[in-house]
Amino acid sequence: MAKKKLKIGTRASQLALWQANWVRQQLENRYPDLEVELVKIKTQGDKILDVPLAMVGGKGLFVKEIEEAMLRGEVDIAVHSMKDVPTVFPDGLDLRCITAREDVRDICILKPGYKSFRDLPPGARIGTSSLRRKAQLLQLRPDFRMVDIRGNVETRIRKLTEEDLDAVVLAAAGMKRLGFAEQISEYLPVDISLPAIGQGALGLESRIDDDETNALIDFFNEPATAAAVTAERALLARLEGGCQVPIAAYATVEGQTMTLRGLVASVDGAEVIRGEISGPSGEATRLGTALADDLILRGAGRILNEVYGTETFQPDREDV
Ligand SMILES: NCc1[nH]cc(CCC(=O)O)c1CC(=O)O
Numbered sequence: 001m002a003k004k005k006l007k008i009g010t011r012a013s014q015l016a017l018w019q020a021n022w023v024r025q026q027l028e029n030r031y032p033d034l035e036v037e038l039v040k041i042k043t044q045g046d047k048i049l050d051v052p053l054a055m056v057g058g059k060g061l062f063v064k065e066i067e068e069a070m071l072r073g074e075v076d077i078a079v080h081s082m083k084d085v086p087t088v089f090p091d092g093l094d095l096r097c098i099t100a101r102e103d104v105r106d107i108c109i110l111k112p113g114y115k116s117f118r119d120l121p122p123g124a125r126i127g128t129s130s131l132r133r134k135a136q137l138l139q140l141r142p143d144f145r146m147v148d149i150r151g152n153v154e155t156r157i158r159k160l161t162e163e164d165l166d167a168v169v170l171a172a173a174g175m176k177r178l179g180f181a182e183q184i185s186e187y188l189p190v191d192i193s194l195p196a197i198g199q200g201a202l203g204l205e206s207r208i209d210d211d212e213t214n215a216l217i218d219f220f221n222e223p224a225t226a227a228a229v230t231a232e233r234a235l236l237a238r239l240e241g242g243c244q245v246p247i248a249a250y251a252t253v254e255g256q257t258m259t260l261r262g263l264v265a266s267v268d269g270a271e272v273i274r275g276e277i278s279g280p281s282g283e284a285t286r287l288g289t290a291l292a293d294d295l296i297l298r299g300a301g302r303i304l305n306e307v308y309g310t311e312t313f314q315p316d317r318e319d320v
Pocket residue numbers: 081082083084153169170171172173174198199200201202
């Protein structure tokens with residue numbers, strides 16, 4: 001008998017609900033007889049609002065409680081921003097689909113009066129709590145003063161005015177999904193702000209053995225984005241990336257060829273190790289791992305050891 005009802009586990013933030021509702025809509029369009037319900041679940045990341053994310057620590061801050069509900073059978077699938085999804089999954093669960101990417105870039109909203117990000121005055125105060133954004137912007141403009149802002153997209157937009165900042169930096173994807181595109185002052189090219197791993201893509205997670213659900217959702221997977229995000233995540237996994245280190249990667253696929261760019265930086269942006277690799281898109285994992293190894297050899301290993309307090313990343317170790 002065909003499945004009659006499907007439950008989506010989602011965070012209650014505006015962006016998460018938009019994303020879950022988008023998935024619901026696609027499902028209902030495709031399967032008119034299917035009833036789709038959203039189940040709101042509070043995660044650790046939603047509860048700790050006053051501390052910069054990099055200091056909260058722990059991977060999967062925004063997904064753990066939803067995964068637990070899925071394992072208990074209370075929900076069938078979870079919809080995540082790929083950016084927030086850890087690289088390892090609990091036993092019994094896996095990432096089943098990666099959707100086509102929304103705009104992958106970061107954007108800025110400037111204080112009224114400024115024409116361009118390039119024209120911001122010396123010492124301009126920039127709102128972001130992402131180490132990745134901070135490090136890259138500080139490399140470009142060491143005079144910038146970075147101000148931590150947390151909260152959902154609307155809250156962060158409001159902080160431009162409330163905290164009298166000169167600019168705030170956010171993901172284009174979130175702005176567009178929530179209908180705030182007209183508030184975008186400028187798109188930051190990927191050479192200036194290389195995106196977060198998985199930025200702009202959604203991931204659908206489900207129980208590995210739930211064949212019925214998996215058959216229903218497989219159409220969401222978009223092979224080119226899936227390959228690109230797989231390469232980015234392989235790089236992240238090799239670098240054991242948590243959120244204490246600025247790490248960025250972005251892969252594009254043309255025909256059968258993938259180009260992956262990546263970087264690891266020191267938090268102050270004084271050191272930014274960049275790299276690029278191209279190869280068959282069918283070898284996404286190998287490309288991501290190989291670029292990570294290249295970055296480690298060229299200085300990322302030292303940065304990671306310092307931040308993690310380990311000596312794991314030795315350039316001369318064979319398995320690194
Ligand atoms: N960390 C929060 C988060 N997770 C995903 C997005 C944006 C949407 C996306 O990248 O898919 C955002 C907001 C932001 O960084 O501005």
